[in-house]
Amino acid sequence: MRLVGVRVKNFRTIGPQEQFLDLSQTLTVIGPNNSGKTNLLQAVQMLFTGHDNGHGYTVSSDSPQGRGARTSIVGYFEGDVDEADLEFYRELDRLYAMFELTRPGPSVALYLTFSGSDNPTYSFFPNQRRPKDRSVQASISKVQKQLVIDLLGNFNCHFIPSEKSxxxxxxxxxxxxxxxxxxxxxxxxxxxxxxxxxxxxxxxxxxxxxxxxxxxxxxxxxxxxxxxxxxxxxxxxxxxxxxxxxxxxxxxxxxxxxxxxxxxxxxxxxxLKKKSIWLVEEPESFLHPKLSHNATKLLDTLGHSATVIMTSHSMAFVPHDPKRVVGTHLDGDGSTVIESFTSHEKATSALRRGIGLRFADYFSLGTLTVFTEGQSDSQHLRWFLAKSEHWVGCQWPMLRQATLSDRGGASELAGFLRANYEILRREQPTVSLFDETTRA
Known part of the structure; x- marks a missing residue:
């Protein structure tokens, strides 16, 4: 049995608009601080709280702003009908038959809600009316409870918080x-x-x-x-x-x-016939940047045999496959919203905006920048600005405040502009100075 997705509503910063996590492969959640990344991890963990509420859900702390909105968490599972999960599916078919229904396929949705007294309620058919026969109702409750125990018992869910030593x-x-x-x-x-x-x-x-x-x-x-x-x-x-x-x-x-x-x-x-789920909060914590590649490789490999969901503020942990990364932000009501990305560039751009990091910071650029072909051009420009400092009509305050950045030659400057100008121009004013005709 595999956990392939989780849908969450009314849990902490996650409001009445349902948010979905596709867990069919390793997933990285990025976004600014306090935008709900950790809450999404803990919602996945809460799915496994069990009938005895082992993870301690309380309406006062886990319902949005303590308003008592009804928390709903749905887990989507897929198993092997002809292999290890055969007995589970047999019992599930038995439950379907009690509702006079037929199971449509191997996908299983498990619904979890919490009452005002913090009690968890699990169901495979949340909106299906039960038969009137009380003996059938009792059988449904017994079979469903054992199915929930068996399904959740297939997994060990581990939350790895960043603040623990x-x-x-x-x-x-x-x-x-x-x-x-x-x-x-x-x-x-x-x-x-x-x-x-x-x-x-x-x-x-x-x-x-x-x-x-x-x-x-x-x-x-x-x-x-x-x-x-x-x-x-x-x-x-x-x-x-x-x-x-x-x-x-x-x-x-x-x-x-x-x-x-x-x-x-x-x-x-x-x-032990258990499927591992790893909820890893900010794995880059305490890592030197040079070790990030080793860490991402370890976690990617881990994802081949376990379900891995992580949060991160590090560019190194943003996967190149956009299907494996989602972002979080808060809407106008202060509720967490999940956003998907169509490319790695869009994901990293969203991360930079979220943490206040500019692409220009990687090139040590100032607030205003003049790109030159080489060091001699920068020196000549500095000499001229110093020479004309007191000339009438030659104040040019913005030019005098600009950072001069030489790129090592005309072709190098042209290549740099081709690769980066579309990104840089959105972040800050830049001027490129070519002092001779160049084939670009």
């Missing part, structure tokens, strides 16, 4: 799986461990009896009855070639190592 992320995400691996190794030795503990217990009991205390004996067992509870945390080391604790590495190296570990966790969950 690396130690916290490792303890939350990685340590439980490492502990499980160690338990698998230790399980065949449990009898020998228990015999050793019995020896310790006997020694203590003998000491009590020797001191005159009768009727009292000691014993040891695993805390909570499980050997897993005996195991604490684990230290994470990297060698380059000297073995060093992960915590002593730079934040960028720590982040890369953690992203690499997500691949192993995904494989462990796959072995």
């Amino acid at each position: 690396m130690r916290e992320l490792i303890d939350d995400v990685l340590t439980p799986f490492i502990r499980a691996v160690v338990v698998d190794v230790l399980t065949p030795q449990i009898q020998a461990i228990e015999e050793e503990l019995d020896g310790v217990s006997s020694n203590i009991t003998d000491a009590l009896v020797a001191s005159g205390v009768n009727g009292l004996s000691a014993s040891f067992g695993f805390r909570g009855g499980s050997i897993e509870n005996v195991l604490g945390g684990f230290d994470f080391y990297l060698s380059d070639p000297y073995k060093t604790s992960l915590s002593r590495k730079g934040q960028g190296t720590q982040s890369l190592a953690f992203m690499a570990a997500l691949h192993w966790v995904t494989e462990r969950e796959k072995a």
